[in-house]
Amino acid sequence: MVSVPGASMRESFAAAATELFIGHDRVAIVLAEISAQYFERAVAHDRSRAVNVGIAEAAMVGVAAGFAMEGFHPIAHSLGPFMAERPFEQLKLDFGYQGLGGTFVGSGASYDYASEGATHHAAGDVGAMLTIPRMQVLSPGHGTEVESLLRATFDNAAPTYVRTSLATNDEPHDVAPGRLEVLRRGSGATVVTFGPTLSRTVAASEGSDVTIAYATSVAPFDDEGLRALVGDRPHVIAVEPWYEGTTAPVLTRALGDLPTRYSFIGVPRRFVHEYGTWPEIDADVGLDVAGIRSRIAALSLTEHPSP
Amino acid sequence: MHATAGGLEHVRALMSHATGDEKHEESSTSTVDALWVLYDRVLHIDPARPDAEDRDRFILSKGHGPVAHYAILAAKGFFPTEWLDGFMEHGSRLGSHPDRTLVPGVEASTGSLGHGLSMAVGVAQALRAKGLRDQRVVVLCGDGELNEGSNWEAIALAPHLSLANLTLLLIDNHSSSIVTDSWTDKLDSFGWSVREVDGHDLDGLERALAPVQDVPLAVVADVPEGEW
Numbered sequence: 001m002v003s004v005p006g007a008s009m010r011e012s013f014a015a016a017a018t019e020l021f022i023g024h025d026r027v028a029i030v031l032a033e034i035s036a037q038y039f040e041r042a043v044a045h046d047r048s049r050a051v052n053v054g055i056a057e058a059a060m061v062g063v064a065a066g067f068a069m070e071g072f073h074p075i076a077h078s079l080g081p082f083m084a085e086r087p088f089e090q091l092k093l094d095f096g097y098q099g100l101g102g103t104f105v106g107s108g109a110s111y112d113y114a115s116e117g118a119t120h121h122a123a124g125d126v127g128a129m130l131t132i133p134r135m136q137v138l139s140p141g142h143g144t145e146v147e148s149l150l151r152a153t154f155d156n157a158a159p160t161y162v163r164t165s166l167a168t169n170d171e172p173h174d175v176a177p178g179r180l181e182v183l184r185r186g187s188g189a190t191v192v193t194f195g196p197t198l199s200r201t202v203a204a205s206e207g208s209d210v211t212i213a214y215a216t217s218v219a220p221f222d223d224e225g226l227r228a229l230v231g232d233r234p235h236v237i238a239v240e241p242w243y244e245g246t247t248a249p250v251l252t253r254a255l256g257d258l259p260t261r262y263s264f265i266g267v268p269r270r271f272v273h274e275y276g277t278w279p280e281i282d283a284d285v286g287l288d289v290a291g292i293r294s295r296i297a298a299l300s301l302t303e304h305p306s307p
Numbered sequence: 308m309h310a311t312a313g314g315l316e317h318v319r320a321l322m323s324h325a326t327g328d329e330k331h332e333e334s335s336t337s338t339v340d341a342l343w344v345l346y347d348r349v350l351h352i353d354p355a356r357p358d359a360e361d362r363d364r365f366i367l368s369k370g371h372g373p374v375a376h377y378a379i380l381a382a383k384g385f386f387p388t389e390w391l392d393g394f395m396e397h398g399s400r401l402g403s404h405p406d407r408t409l410v411p412g413v414e415a416s417t418g419s420l421g422h423g424l425s426m427a428v429g430v431a432q433a434l435r436a437k438g439l440r441d442q443r444v445v446v447l448c449g450d451g452e453l454n455e456g457s458n459w460e461a462i463a464l465a466p467h468l469s470l471a472n473l474t475l476l477l478i479d480n481h482s483s484s485i486v487t488d489s490w491t492d493k494l495d496s497f498g499w500s501v502r503e504v505d506g507h508d509l510d511g512l513e514r515a516l517a518p519v520q521d522v523p524l525a526v527v528a529d530v531p532e533g534e535w
Contacts, residue, residue, distance in 0.1 A: 028436065030429075048436040051468070056460035059425045063464070066429015069414065070437065074429075089419060090457075094426060098416050099408055 009164035010107040012143030014038035016150045017075050017105075021050065027154065028067040028074045032060040035077055035107065061087040061104075065094035068102050073155045079113070080106035080122030084129055084161060091159060096132040101157035103150065109165035109196075110242055111272050111281045123267040127246040129161040130219060136160040136177065137218040139195030139241070144172035145216055152177055165241065166278055167196040173214060180222035182229060184212040188300055189235040189263075192226070194218065194247065197239045197287070204293035208300060210237075218247060223254035233259055237299055239292060240266030265295045314382065315343050315509075321378035325394035328403040333535040334372025337480040337506065338447065339379075341528050344512040345445060345476070346379050354384040357412045361439070364430050366415045366446040368423025370404040377401050377410070385412035421455030424448060424475065428461050431473040431523075443518060445474045450490070451482040465523040466498030473523040474516065475499070478506060480530040490527045499525040506530035 007015070014035060021027045021042045028049040029042050042050040049072065053059045057078055064074035077083065083106035084091070095102050110123040129137045136158050140146045146164055153160045156177075173181055180192070183202065186209040193201040198214050205212060213229060215221065230236060234255060238247050244266030251262060268285050282288045286295060322335060346352070350363040367376050374394065381388040386400075393399035400409040404418025414430075417423050427446035434442050448458065465473055477490060487493070491501045499522060504515040506528035515526045 028433070046436070048432065051432060053460070053464050054467075056464065058421070058457035059428070059460035059464055062422060062425020062457070062461065063429035063432065066426040066431070067433045067436075069426065069430055070433035072433055072436070090422065090425075093416065093419055094422055 007143045008166065009140065009143045009146045009168065010035065011038065012146045013077070013105050013107070013150065013162070013164055016147040017077075018042045020075070020151065020154055021045065024073070024155075026072050028064070028072040030060050030064040030067065030074055030076045032057045032078050032082065034079055034082070057082045057087040058090050061090035062094055064102050065090070065098065065100055068095065068100040069098075074102040075105065075154065076102060077105040077107070079108040079120060080125050080163065081108075081120060084122060084125035088128055091129075091135070092132050095159040096134055101155070101159060103154050103160045103162060105162045105164060107164045109163050109167070110267050110278075112166040112278050114272070114274070114276050114278050114281045117275065118271045118273065121272060123243045125161070125163060126218060126242045130246070130249065132159065134158050135219065137163070138177065138216055139163045139218060140175065140216050141169040141196045141198050141214070142172040143168065145175045148175055149177065149216065163195065165196050167241070169196055169199040175216045177217045178220040178222055179217060180225035180229075181214045182211070183214055184210075186210045189237050189296075190226070190230045191237045191239060191296065192251070193239045195241050197241050197292075200287075200289045201239045201292055203289045205296060208296055210296065210300065218250060221250045221254060226251070226254045227258075230255065230258070230260070235261040235263070237263045237265065237296060240264060241287070243267050243269050263299045265292055314347060315340070318343060318375070318378045318382050321381055321388055321391055322374050324388070324391040325374045325377060325401065327395045328372065328374065331372035331403060333480060333482070334369065334449065335375040337530040337535045338372065338478050339375035340507050340509060341447070341476060341478060341512055342375050342379050344509050344516065346383055348513045349516045350445065352412070354412065357385060361442060363442055364414050364427075364444045366417065366423045366427050366430070366444070367405060367413075368417055368427070368446050369420055369449045369452045370417030370423070371449070373401075373403070373405045376405065376413075380410070380412045386410065420452045421457040424458050424461040427473060428465050428468070428470060431465075431470045432468060434472060435470075443472045443474060445476055445516075447476045447478060449482060450477065450479040450487075451484070453477070454483060454485055462494065462497050462499070469521060470523045471519060471521050474518075475523065475525040476516070477525060477527045478530060479527055480506075480535060481532045494525045494527070499523050501525045501527060503527045503529065507534065
C-alpha cells in the first residue's frame, strides 16, 4: 500500500494510480487538466500513456476508450461533475455499449466544494452511473480504501466509477467490491451506510438498537449479505452521501421478494444555493451526526406497515 | 495491387441489397468512393485476421449510412455478402449504425455523432505507447458531424500530441445546416496538415491519403450536393 496517513482520498488515488501505472505497462492515465500536478511522476515515467487532454472531458473519455480498444486499462479522472455528468454519453456508449473496461475517478462528491457553488456539485453522479449497464460504482470512505478498491478493479474489464470525497470515516475498513461489512447487530432496523457516511452514522446511532452495515460497493452490491442480515420483515434505512433514494433500485433488487420497509437519509433533491463548507451544508441538509440521529430515531419509532 | 473498377461496381451492387435506411442513403453514396480507396489501396487489414495487432485501424465516426462500409467489408471478405440482405432486420448483425461487437472489421460502435474522433486519437496514442510505428488510424467524419463540439476537443488535441499516425477523412457533402468557411483553413489553423480532394476521384483520394510526417493529416473530400 502506498497510502500516506492523513492523505486525502484524491491524494491516495493519485499515489495508487501512479504505482499501478509504473507497475503495469498496460495502464494508461488520461486527465483533463484537473489533478495533473499529482501525476508528474507518471508522465516522467512514460508520457506516451499518461495524457493530459486539456479542459476537454468528452475527449478525455473518448481518448480513454481508444486506449481501452487497444487493450489498455485506462484510468480517467476529473472532479465529480466533470467526470460523471458532462461526458456521460461517452461513458455510456464508448465504454458501456462497446463492452470496454476503464476506471473513472471523480473527486469532489456532492457539495464537497460548497464554496464553488452548484456548478461544481455532483449529488447525482451515482444515480447517473447506475443507469449504465455493466458500470461498477464504488464509494470508498477512506483514502486507504480508495487504494484497495482501485487495485481490486483497475483491470476488471468493466467500466468502473470510483467516487472520492473530502469527507472520510475515522478509520479504514477491509473493503472489496461486492462486500457488505456488518459493524453492529441490533434488533431494530438495518442501517446501510454508504462510503463516508459510516462514522457519522455510527455516532448518530449510539443508544439505538439498530444493525449497522457498511457498503463501499454500490454496484455490484452484496445482495446475499444484506438478505442474510435483515430477517423476515426488514426495515432498511440507507444513509447515502448522494441524492436521497439513489440506492432504492439496488436495495429493492436485493430484497425484492421480502415485505421490506425502505427509508432513505441522503442529500435532498434540490440545487444547493448556499455557499460555505461541506460540513456546513451537511448540517443544513441533515446529514451531520445530529441530523442523522434525529432521522433514525424518528424512523425507528414508526410502525412497520402490514404487508 | 489495386482491384479493378469492377470491384467498386460490385460494391455498388451489394449496397442495393441493404435497403430500408433511406434517411441516411446519401451518407453511404457520398462516402463509398473514399471508403473503397481506403480498403482497396490504403489500409492494411487482413479480412481473415480483423483483430490482428499489426493492422491499420478505421473508425466510421459518424456511423450514419454504414451501408457503403458494410458492402465493402463484405466485398473484401470480412463477412458473407448474404448478411447484407438482412440489413436492419431483427436478428441481423447489420444495423443502421454499426455495432463493433457484431460485425467483423468494425472497430467502433458509432452513430451518436462526435464520438469517433476522440476514440481515434486514443487509439493512435495507444499504438504509439505500444511501439507500433507502422500502423495508422483513419477516422471518417462528415461535415454535419463537425457541428458537435466534442470533435473540436479532439481536433485541438491531435496536433498537440503530434499524432502523425492519425488521418481525419472529412467527407464534406455539404449537409451541415451551419454554413462554414473553408474546412482547410480551420483545420490548418489547429495544426493539421490538410489536403483537399474531389471525393469521387479515386486516384486523387489515394494520393491525398498518403501519410505525412510529424502532424496529423486531414483529407477534405468534397462531394457537392447533387453528386451524392
